Amino acid sequence: MTMTNDIRKAYLQAAEEAVRLLATEQVAGGWENESVLPGMSVGGLAGHLARSVLQVEWFLDGPVTGAEPVSPVRYYARLVGTSVPDSALNVGVRARSEETAAAGPAAVAEQAREVWERLTQRLDREPADRRVAVLHRQGEEMLLDGYLRTRCVELAVHLDDLALSVGEHPRTPDAALAVAVDVLVAAARDRHGDQAVLHALARRERDTADALRVL
Template sequence: MTEETREAYLLGAERAVHLLATEEVARRWGEESVLPGMTVGGLAGHLARSVLQVEWFLDGETVGAEPVSPVRYYARLVGTSLPDSALNVGVRERSEETAAAGPAAVAEQTRAAWQRLAQRLGREPADRRVAVLHRPGEEMLLDGYLRTRCVELAVHLDDLALSVDAHCRTPDATLAIAVDVLFAAARDRHGDQAVLHALARRERDAGQALRVL
Protein backbone atom coordinates (compact mmCIF):
# COMPACT_ATOMS: atom_id res chain seq x y z
CA MET A 1 0.00 0.00 0.00
CA THR A 2 2.82 2.42 0.87
CA GLU A 3 4.56 2.05 -2.48
CA GLU A 4 1.32 2.31 -4.46
CA THR A 5 0.18 5.40 -2.56
CA ARG A 6 3.48 7.22 -3.00
CA GLU A 7 3.69 6.34 -6.67
CA ALA A 8 0.12 7.53 -7.28
CA TYR A 9 0.84 10.77 -5.44
CA LEU A 10 4.02 11.45 -7.40
CA LEU A 11 2.24 10.77 -10.70
CA GLY A 12 -0.44 13.31 -9.81
CA ALA A 13 2.16 15.80 -8.60
CA GLU A 14 4.08 15.43 -11.85
CA ARG A 15 0.92 16.24 -13.80
CA ALA A 16 0.43 19.34 -11.66
CA VAL A 17 4.02 20.41 -12.34
CA HIS A 18 3.43 20.22 -16.09
CA LEU A 19 0.09 22.08 -15.97
CA LEU A 20 1.45 24.88 -13.77
CA ALA A 21 4.26 25.48 -16.24
CA THR A 22 1.97 25.98 -19.25
CA GLU A 23 1.58 29.25 -21.10
CA GLU A 24 -2.19 29.04 -20.66
CA VAL A 25 -1.91 29.23 -16.88
CA ALA A 26 0.58 32.11 -16.95
CA ARG A 27 -1.47 34.09 -19.47
CA ARG A 28 -4.70 33.85 -17.46
CA TRP A 29 -3.13 34.20 -14.01
CA GLY A 30 -5.19 37.22 -12.99
CA GLU A 31 -8.48 36.07 -14.54
CA GLU A 32 -11.39 34.43 -12.73
CA SER A 33 -11.17 30.65 -12.48
CA VAL A 34 -14.08 28.20 -12.61
CA LEU A 35 -14.24 28.49 -8.80
CA PRO A 36 -16.18 31.63 -7.77
CA GLY A 37 -14.03 34.14 -5.93
CA MET A 38 -10.74 32.51 -6.90
CA THR A 39 -8.43 33.67 -9.67
CA VAL A 40 -6.54 31.30 -11.92
CA GLY A 41 -3.43 32.30 -10.01
CA GLY A 42 -5.07 31.54 -6.69
CA LEU A 43 -6.25 28.17 -7.96
CA ALA A 44 -2.76 27.45 -9.30
CA GLY A 45 -1.35 28.36 -5.89
CA HIS A 46 -3.76 25.98 -4.23
CA LEU A 47 -2.79 23.18 -6.60
CA ALA A 48 0.90 23.91 -6.05
CA ARG A 49 0.45 23.60 -2.30
CA SER A 50 -0.47 19.93 -2.73
CA VAL A 51 3.19 19.48 -3.62
CA LEU A 52 4.83 22.21 -1.54
CA GLN A 53 2.99 21.33 1.68
CA VAL A 54 4.22 17.74 1.67
CA GLU A 55 7.76 19.00 2.16
CA TRP A 56 6.64 21.57 4.75
CA PHE A 57 4.75 18.92 6.72
CA LEU A 58 7.62 16.45 6.53
CA ASP A 59 9.90 19.10 8.02
CA GLY A 60 7.45 19.95 10.82
CA GLU A 61 7.89 18.71 14.39
CA THR A 62 5.67 15.83 15.51
CA VAL A 63 4.63 15.28 19.13
CA GLY A 64 3.20 11.75 19.05
CA ALA A 65 -0.49 12.63 18.78
CA GLU A 66 -2.97 10.00 17.59
CA PRO A 67 -2.86 10.28 13.78
CA VAL A 68 -5.94 11.50 11.94
CA SER A 69 -7.07 9.22 9.09
CA PRO A 70 -7.52 10.63 5.57
CA VAL A 71 -11.23 9.78 5.78
CA ARG A 72 -11.73 11.78 8.98
CA TYR A 73 -9.59 14.60 7.56
CA TYR A 74 -12.40 15.23 5.07
CA ALA A 75 -15.48 13.86 6.84
CA ARG A 76 -15.22 16.37 9.69
CA LEU A 77 -14.96 19.47 7.46
CA VAL A 78 -17.80 21.99 7.69
CA GLY A 79 -18.72 24.79 5.31
CA THR A 80 -17.15 23.16 2.27
CA SER A 81 -19.90 24.33 -0.09
CA LEU A 82 -20.20 27.85 1.36
CA PRO A 83 -17.87 30.35 -0.37
CA ASP A 84 -17.63 32.60 2.69
CA SER A 85 -17.13 29.87 5.30
CA ALA A 86 -14.04 30.11 7.50
CA LEU A 87 -12.70 27.02 5.76
CA ASN A 88 -12.94 28.43 2.26
CA VAL A 89 -11.77 31.91 3.23
CA GLY A 90 -8.67 30.33 4.77
CA VAL A 91 -8.06 28.23 1.65
CA ARG A 92 -8.27 31.29 -0.60
CA GLU A 93 -5.97 33.33 1.62
CA ARG A 94 -3.29 30.63 1.72
CA SER A 95 -3.63 30.04 -2.02
CA GLU A 96 -3.28 33.72 -2.92
CA GLU A 97 -0.29 33.97 -0.59
CA THR A 98 1.43 31.23 -2.58
CA ALA A 99 0.31 32.74 -5.91
CA ALA A 100 1.80 36.14 -5.04
CA ALA A 101 5.20 34.87 -6.21
CA GLY A 102 3.87 34.83 -9.80
CA PRO A 103 3.37 32.05 -12.35
CA ALA A 104 7.01 31.41 -13.20
CA ALA A 105 8.12 31.20 -9.56
CA VAL A 106 5.19 29.01 -8.50
CA ALA A 107 5.83 26.62 -11.39
CA GLU A 108 9.54 26.41 -10.58
CA GLN A 109 9.02 25.99 -6.84
CA THR A 110 6.56 23.18 -7.46
CA ARG A 111 8.83 21.43 -9.96
CA ALA A 112 11.78 21.57 -7.57
CA ALA A 113 9.70 20.27 -4.65
CA TRP A 114 8.34 17.40 -6.76
CA GLN A 115 11.86 16.40 -7.81
CA ARG A 116 13.04 16.37 -4.19
CA LEU A 117 9.99 14.40 -3.07
CA ALA A 118 10.54 11.82 -5.79
CA GLN A 119 13.79 10.99 -4.02
CA ARG A 120 12.74 11.63 -0.43
CA LEU A 121 9.49 9.65 -0.27
CA GLY A 122 11.27 6.43 -1.15
CA ARG A 123 13.43 6.78 1.95
CA GLU A 124 10.62 7.47 4.44
CA PRO A 125 9.39 4.50 6.55
CA ALA A 126 5.81 3.25 6.42
CA ASP A 127 5.14 4.53 9.95
CA ARG A 128 6.42 8.05 9.23
CA ARG A 129 4.23 10.77 10.71
CA VAL A 130 3.87 14.37 9.58
CA ALA A 131 2.69 17.47 11.41
CA VAL A 132 -0.48 19.10 10.03
CA LEU A 133 0.88 22.61 10.31
CA HIS A 134 -2.40 24.50 9.87
CA ARG A 135 -3.87 22.45 12.74
CA PRO A 136 -1.25 22.77 15.52
CA GLY A 137 -0.71 19.55 17.46
CA GLU A 138 -2.39 17.39 14.83
CA GLU A 139 -0.59 14.63 12.95
CA MET A 140 -1.17 12.14 10.16
CA LEU A 141 0.70 9.14 8.88
CA LEU A 142 2.62 10.22 5.80
CA ASP A 143 0.79 7.81 3.50
CA GLY A 144 -2.56 8.96 4.87
CA TYR A 145 -1.62 12.55 4.18
CA LEU A 146 -0.48 11.66 0.67
CA ARG A 147 -3.92 10.13 0.08
CA THR A 148 -5.50 13.49 0.94
CA ARG A 149 -3.10 15.15 -1.50
CA CYS A 150 -4.27 12.75 -4.19
CA VAL A 151 -7.77 14.10 -3.56
CA GLU A 152 -6.59 17.68 -3.85
CA LEU A 153 -4.55 16.97 -6.97
CA ALA A 154 -7.41 15.15 -8.70
CA VAL A 155 -9.99 17.82 -7.87
CA HIS A 156 -7.87 20.87 -8.68
CA LEU A 157 -6.06 19.54 -11.74
CA ASP A 158 -9.55 19.32 -13.21
CA ASP A 159 -10.51 22.80 -11.95
CA LEU A 160 -7.38 24.47 -13.30
CA ALA A 161 -7.47 22.71 -16.65
CA LEU A 162 -11.09 23.81 -17.15
CA SER A 163 -10.20 27.36 -16.09
CA VAL A 164 -7.57 27.76 -18.82
CA ASP A 165 -9.03 25.45 -21.51
CA ALA A 166 -6.09 23.05 -21.22
CA HIS A 167 -6.11 19.31 -21.78
CA CYS A 168 -4.97 17.66 -18.57
CA ARG A 169 -6.12 14.26 -17.32
CA THR A 170 -5.48 13.10 -13.77
CA PRO A 171 -3.52 9.82 -13.69
CA ASP A 172 -5.78 6.83 -13.07
CA ALA A 173 -3.93 5.75 -9.92
CA THR A 174 -4.27 9.23 -8.38
CA LEU A 175 -7.92 9.43 -9.34
CA ALA A 176 -8.71 6.01 -7.85
CA ILE A 177 -7.31 7.00 -4.46
CA ALA A 178 -9.21 10.31 -4.55
CA VAL A 179 -12.52 8.57 -5.22
CA ASP A 180 -11.89 5.94 -2.52
CA VAL A 181 -11.12 8.58 0.11
CA LEU A 182 -14.05 10.85 -0.75
CA PHE A 183 -16.53 7.96 -0.92
CA ALA A 184 -15.40 6.72 2.49
CA ALA A 185 -15.66 10.28 3.84
CA ALA A 186 -19.23 10.53 2.53
CA ARG A 187 -20.14 7.31 4.36
CA ASP A 188 -18.50 8.58 7.55
CA ARG A 189 -20.23 11.96 7.39
CA HIS A 190 -23.72 10.97 6.26
CA GLY A 191 -24.10 7.25 7.00
CA ASP A 192 -24.72 4.36 4.63
CA GLN A 193 -28.47 4.87 4.24
CA ALA A 194 -28.00 8.39 2.95
CA VAL A 195 -25.19 7.28 0.64
CA LEU A 196 -27.37 4.47 -0.68
CA HIS A 197 -30.07 7.00 -1.55
CA ALA A 198 -27.51 9.19 -3.30
CA LEU A 199 -26.36 6.21 -5.37
CA ALA A 200 -29.68 4.51 -6.10
CA ARG A 201 -32.57 6.84 -5.18
CA ARG A 202 -31.53 10.35 -6.06
CA GLU A 203 -35.05 11.67 -5.40
CA ARG A 204 -34.46 10.83 -1.69
CA ASP A 205 -30.99 12.37 -1.56
CA ALA A 206 -32.06 15.50 0.28
CA GLY A 207 -28.67 16.07 1.87
CA GLN A 208 -26.46 15.51 -1.22
CA ALA A 209 -24.73 12.69 0.65
CA LEU A 210 -22.02 12.17 -1.96
CA ARG A 211 -20.92 15.82 -1.77
CA VAL A 212 -17.87 16.02 0.48
CA LEU A 213 -16.04 19.11 -0.85
Protein backbone atom coordinates (compact mmCIF):
# COMPACT_ATOMS: atom_id res chain seq x y z
CA MET A 1 0.00 0.00 0.00
CA THR A 2 1.33 3.45 -0.91
CA MET A 3 1.74 6.31 1.56
CA THR A 4 -1.09 8.13 -0.23
CA ASN A 5 -3.42 5.19 0.35
CA ASP A 6 -2.29 4.91 3.98
CA ILE A 7 -3.15 8.55 4.72
CA ARG A 8 -6.48 8.44 2.92
CA LYS A 9 -7.45 5.22 4.67
CA ALA A 10 -6.49 6.65 8.08
CA TYR A 11 -8.53 9.78 7.37
CA LEU A 12 -11.60 7.87 6.19
CA GLN A 13 -11.53 5.58 9.22
CA ALA A 14 -11.44 8.56 11.58
CA ALA A 15 -14.13 10.37 9.57
CA GLU A 16 -16.33 7.28 9.80
CA GLU A 17 -16.02 7.35 13.60
CA ALA A 18 -16.93 11.06 13.57
CA VAL A 19 -20.02 10.28 11.50
CA ARG A 20 -20.99 7.55 13.99
CA LEU A 21 -20.56 9.83 17.01
CA LEU A 22 -22.42 12.75 15.43
CA ALA A 23 -25.46 10.53 14.87
CA THR A 24 -25.76 9.38 18.49
CA GLU A 25 -28.65 10.30 20.76
CA GLN A 26 -26.14 11.56 23.32
CA VAL A 27 -24.90 14.26 20.98
CA ALA A 28 -28.38 15.28 19.85
CA GLY A 29 -29.68 15.35 23.42
CA GLY A 30 -26.81 17.44 24.70
CA TRP A 31 -26.68 19.85 21.75
CA GLU A 32 -27.30 22.99 23.80
CA ASN A 33 -25.16 21.94 26.77
CA GLU A 34 -21.65 23.19 27.53
CA SER A 35 -18.93 20.97 26.09
CA VAL A 36 -15.59 20.17 27.72
CA LEU A 37 -14.20 23.16 25.78
CA PRO A 38 -15.00 26.39 27.68
CA GLY A 39 -17.27 28.69 25.73
CA MET A 40 -18.28 26.02 23.22
CA SER A 41 -21.55 24.11 23.27
CA VAL A 42 -21.83 20.44 22.38
CA GLY A 43 -23.54 21.55 19.18
CA GLY A 44 -20.72 23.95 18.30
CA LEU A 45 -18.14 21.26 18.98
CA ALA A 46 -20.13 18.80 16.87
CA GLY A 47 -20.24 21.37 14.07
CA HIS A 48 -16.47 21.78 14.31
CA LEU A 49 -15.94 18.01 14.18
CA ALA A 50 -18.31 17.70 11.22
CA ARG A 51 -16.36 20.32 9.30
CA SER A 52 -13.34 17.99 9.16
CA VAL A 53 -15.52 15.84 6.92
CA LEU A 54 -17.45 18.55 5.10
CA GLN A 55 -14.45 20.79 4.35
CA VAL A 56 -12.56 18.08 2.50
CA GLU A 57 -15.28 18.03 -0.14
CA TRP A 58 -15.60 21.82 -0.13
CA PHE A 59 -11.86 22.24 -0.59
CA LEU A 60 -11.69 19.62 -3.33
CA ASP A 61 -14.32 21.63 -5.21
CA GLY A 62 -12.52 24.95 -4.67
CA PRO A 63 -10.34 26.74 -7.26
CA VAL A 64 -6.58 26.13 -7.24
CA THR A 65 -4.03 28.51 -8.72
CA GLY A 66 -0.73 26.65 -8.35
CA ALA A 67 0.51 28.52 -5.27
CA GLU A 68 3.33 26.92 -3.29
CA PRO A 69 1.57 24.34 -1.09
CA VAL A 70 1.64 24.78 2.68
CA SER A 71 2.84 21.70 4.57
CA PRO A 72 0.71 20.21 7.36
CA VAL A 73 3.50 21.00 9.83
CA ARG A 74 3.57 24.69 8.90
CA TYR A 75 -0.25 24.74 8.86
CA TYR A 76 -0.08 24.26 12.64
CA ALA A 77 3.35 25.61 13.61
CA ARG A 78 2.55 29.16 12.55
CA LEU A 79 -0.77 29.39 14.43
CA VAL A 80 -0.93 32.00 17.18
CA GLY A 81 -3.43 32.28 20.01
CA THR A 82 -4.36 28.61 20.05
CA SER A 83 -4.62 28.50 23.85
CA VAL A 84 -6.27 31.93 24.25
CA PRO A 85 -10.07 31.58 24.16
CA ASP A 86 -10.70 35.07 22.76
CA SER A 87 -7.92 35.09 20.17
CA ALA A 88 -8.88 35.90 16.58
CA LEU A 89 -8.10 32.29 15.67
CA ASN A 90 -10.46 30.79 18.26
CA VAL A 91 -13.20 33.35 17.68
CA GLY A 92 -13.14 32.43 13.99
CA VAL A 93 -13.19 28.70 14.73
CA ARG A 94 -16.21 29.09 17.02
CA ALA A 95 -18.06 31.25 14.51
CA ARG A 96 -17.58 28.74 11.68
CA SER A 97 -18.50 25.87 13.99
CA GLU A 98 -21.70 27.53 15.19
CA GLU A 99 -22.63 28.37 11.61
CA THR A 100 -22.45 24.67 10.75
CA ALA A 101 -24.23 23.66 13.97
CA ALA A 102 -27.15 25.99 13.25
CA ALA A 103 -28.64 23.34 10.96
CA GLY A 104 -29.34 21.19 14.02
CA PRO A 105 -28.07 17.76 15.14
CA ALA A 106 -29.97 15.62 12.65
CA ALA A 107 -28.98 17.73 9.65
CA VAL A 108 -25.33 18.00 10.69
CA ALA A 109 -25.09 14.24 11.22
CA GLU A 110 -26.74 13.51 7.87
CA GLN A 111 -24.60 16.01 5.96
CA ALA A 112 -21.44 14.48 7.42
CA ARG A 113 -22.60 10.96 6.60
CA GLU A 114 -23.43 11.84 2.99
CA VAL A 115 -20.11 13.60 2.42
CA TRP A 116 -18.15 10.75 4.05
CA GLU A 117 -19.87 8.27 1.72
CA ARG A 118 -18.93 10.35 -1.32
CA LEU A 119 -15.35 10.76 -0.11
CA THR A 120 -14.90 7.00 0.28
CA GLN A 121 -15.27 6.83 -3.50
CA ARG A 122 -13.76 10.15 -4.51
CA LEU A 123 -10.47 9.96 -2.60
CA ASP A 124 -9.63 6.72 -4.41
CA ARG A 125 -9.69 8.58 -7.70
CA GLU A 126 -7.66 11.66 -6.75
CA PRO A 127 -3.97 11.66 -7.89
CA ALA A 128 -1.07 11.87 -5.45
CA ASP A 129 -0.24 15.43 -6.56
CA ARG A 130 -3.82 16.72 -6.15
CA ARG A 131 -3.97 20.18 -4.60
CA VAL A 132 -6.82 21.75 -2.67
CA ALA A 133 -7.67 25.37 -1.90
CA VAL A 134 -7.72 26.30 1.80
CA LEU A 135 -10.87 28.33 1.43
CA HIS A 136 -10.76 30.11 4.82
CA ARG A 137 -7.18 31.27 4.11
CA GLN A 138 -7.41 33.16 0.86
CA GLY A 139 -4.80 32.21 -1.72
CA GLU A 140 -3.43 29.22 0.21
CA GLU A 141 -3.24 25.69 -1.10
CA MET A 142 -2.17 22.32 0.24
CA LEU A 143 -1.52 18.94 -1.27
CA LEU A 144 -4.61 16.83 -0.64
CA ASP A 145 -2.73 14.26 1.42
CA GLY A 146 -1.13 17.02 3.48
CA TYR A 147 -4.55 18.48 4.16
CA LEU A 148 -5.87 15.05 5.13
CA ARG A 149 -3.07 14.85 7.69
CA THR A 150 -4.39 18.03 9.28
CA ARG A 151 -7.88 16.53 9.30
CA CYS A 152 -6.54 13.47 11.10
CA VAL A 153 -5.26 15.88 13.76
CA GLU A 154 -8.61 17.65 14.03
CA LEU A 155 -10.59 14.40 14.07
CA ALA A 156 -8.36 12.80 16.70
CA VAL A 157 -8.47 15.85 18.98
CA HIS A 158 -12.16 16.62 18.65
CA LEU A 159 -13.49 13.05 18.64
CA ASP A 160 -11.96 12.91 22.10
CA ASP A 161 -13.48 16.29 23.07
CA LEU A 162 -16.98 15.47 21.84
CA ALA A 163 -17.04 11.95 23.25
CA LEU A 164 -16.04 13.23 26.68
CA SER A 165 -18.62 16.01 26.45
CA VAL A 166 -21.49 13.53 26.10
CA GLY A 167 -20.21 10.65 28.26
CA GLU A 168 -19.01 8.46 25.40
CA HIS A 169 -15.67 6.70 25.10
CA PRO A 170 -13.48 8.01 22.25
CA ARG A 171 -12.69 5.44 19.60
CA THR A 172 -10.26 7.25 17.34
CA PRO A 173 -8.59 4.68 15.06
CA ASP A 174 -4.92 4.03 15.83
CA ALA A 175 -3.75 5.02 12.36
CA ALA A 176 -5.30 8.50 12.63
CA LEU A 177 -3.92 8.94 16.15
CA ALA A 178 -0.43 8.12 14.87
CA VAL A 179 -0.74 10.68 12.06
CA ALA A 180 -1.99 13.31 14.50
CA VAL A 181 0.87 12.77 16.93
CA ASP A 182 3.46 12.84 14.12
CA VAL A 183 2.12 16.14 12.74
CA LEU A 184 1.79 17.85 16.12
CA VAL A 185 5.23 16.82 17.37
CA ALA A 186 6.75 18.01 14.09
CA ALA A 187 4.87 21.31 14.48
CA ALA A 188 6.20 21.66 18.04
CA ARG A 189 9.75 21.12 16.76
CA ASP A 190 9.20 23.73 14.04
CA ARG A 191 7.78 26.25 16.49
CA HIS A 192 10.09 25.80 19.47
CA GLY A 193 13.16 23.89 18.27
CA ASP A 194 14.42 20.45 19.21
CA GLN A 195 16.03 21.42 22.51
CA ALA A 196 12.74 22.73 23.89
CA VAL A 197 10.86 19.66 22.66
CA LEU A 198 13.49 17.40 24.23
CA HIS A 199 12.94 19.14 27.56
CA ALA A 200 9.18 18.74 27.23
CA LEU A 201 9.61 15.03 26.56
CA ALA A 202 12.35 14.17 29.03
CA ARG A 203 12.96 17.06 31.46
CA ARG A 204 9.61 18.61 32.24
CA GLU A 205 11.12 20.80 34.98
CA ARG A 206 13.04 22.61 32.19
CA ASP A 207 10.05 22.92 29.86
CA THR A 208 9.62 26.66 30.18
CA ALA A 209 7.89 27.05 26.82
CA ASP A 210 5.19 24.37 27.19
CA ALA A 211 6.78 23.18 23.97
CA LEU A 212 4.48 20.24 23.23
CA ARG A 213 1.36 22.38 23.35
CA VAL A 214 0.50 23.14 19.73
CA LEU A 215 -3.30 23.55 19.85
